[in-house]
Structure formats: C-alpha cells, structure tokens
Amino acid sequence: DAGITQSPRHKVTETGTPVTLRCHQTENHRYMYWYRQDPGHGLRLIHYSYGVKDTDKGEVSDGYSVSRSKTEDFLLTLESATSSQTSVYFCAISVTRGTDTQYFGPGTRLTVL
C-alpha cells in the first residue's frame, strides 16, 4: 500500500465518544486525504491537507476535524461519534494536487454503536 499505514484497522466505539484515526506515510508526499466509503455512496472526501498545518474541507466534513503537524501524519478526529459515522475510512496520499495519482491506505473499519 505504497508506504501508507492506518491505525487502528478496526474500532468499535460508543455514540458520543471521541475517536481519532491516524494515517502515516513514509513517502514524503505533500497531499493527504481522508475519505469515507459507504455502500451506495462510493468514496466521499472528508478533509484533505496540502502541507503541514494546511488543511481544507471536503464534501462531508461536518462532525470531523483533522490535524497535520508533521508531513508524515494526518489525523482524523470524530469529536463525538454518531452512528451515521459508522463507515470504512481511507487515507490517501499524492505528490501533487488533483491530477496526480492517489495512493490509498488499507482502510479503517469504524463501528459506532
């Protein structure tokens, strides 16, 4: 998976609890992305980063925040998890912006009870 790891790989949590997912890359790519994948909805962009401390919202950013304090790490936080945030979360990286190949991590399956 192109030097991308995601942790945890699986998590079950309860409604109202905070959750942080981590994406770590060893490729030194500038761009990092967080997606969620749900049946019937495909891949939807949550947030992305174009450099350390530089982030922007995607189409489904409500209820999520991100941070990037180092080039290699991109954190996704659910401040207060809800059942609607049960999903598979993918991190992706790319060297440059939208017209460049995105390399995806293995995913994190999150279940919110």
Add this chain to the structure above:
Amino acid sequence: QQQVKQSPQSLIVQKGGISIINCAYENTAFDYFPWYQQFPGKGPALLIAIRPDVSEKKEGRFTISFNKSAKQFSLHIMDSQPGDSATYFCAASGSGYSTLTFGKGTMLLVSP
C-alpha cells in the same frame, strides 16, 4: 456542479466477455479522468487514466474511451476474467483542483 455520475451500480459478466462501465461529468474544467480498482478489504488503486487530448487509451485488456463533446468516458474490460471481479470507480479532476471527484462505483462480478 462537480458530480461524476457512474453506471451501472453493479454488473455481472461471463468469463471472456466485455465489461463496460460508463461515467458522465458536468464540469468542463475537468481534464483528468482516472479509473480506480478496489478489491474487497483493500484500498482503491489506480488502474488507468486518460486526458482529453486523446479519445482512447489502452493498457492490456483495459481501455478508456473518452467523448469530450458528450462529457462522457467509459472503461472497457476485454476478455473479462474472474480476477477482474472488483469495484471500479471513475473519477475526474482538473489542473485547478486539489481533489478528485469520484463516481459512486460499480461492483463487477465475472462469473467463471
């Protein structure tokens, strides 16, 4: 509008047949059209991509056909094999964009 509409949602093809997945876009600023392939339990991976300076791009059994005037592009898988069974996503972007817009995906099953 930055939507990319993909069809069909699912597809069953016999081994050796041709699989065809279609996508349509609205934003005329898009000039990069990749296809991603995703196997169960894995992240998506780039399969093939095209830019609008050509109408067709072929890599092995996989071909992208592009129709700029209709704002449509399609993926053709020739001689489909059971190992091609996966979910396929089309996507679009442009030089002025930082992100990809994905279609909703097509689940392809190639029966032996």
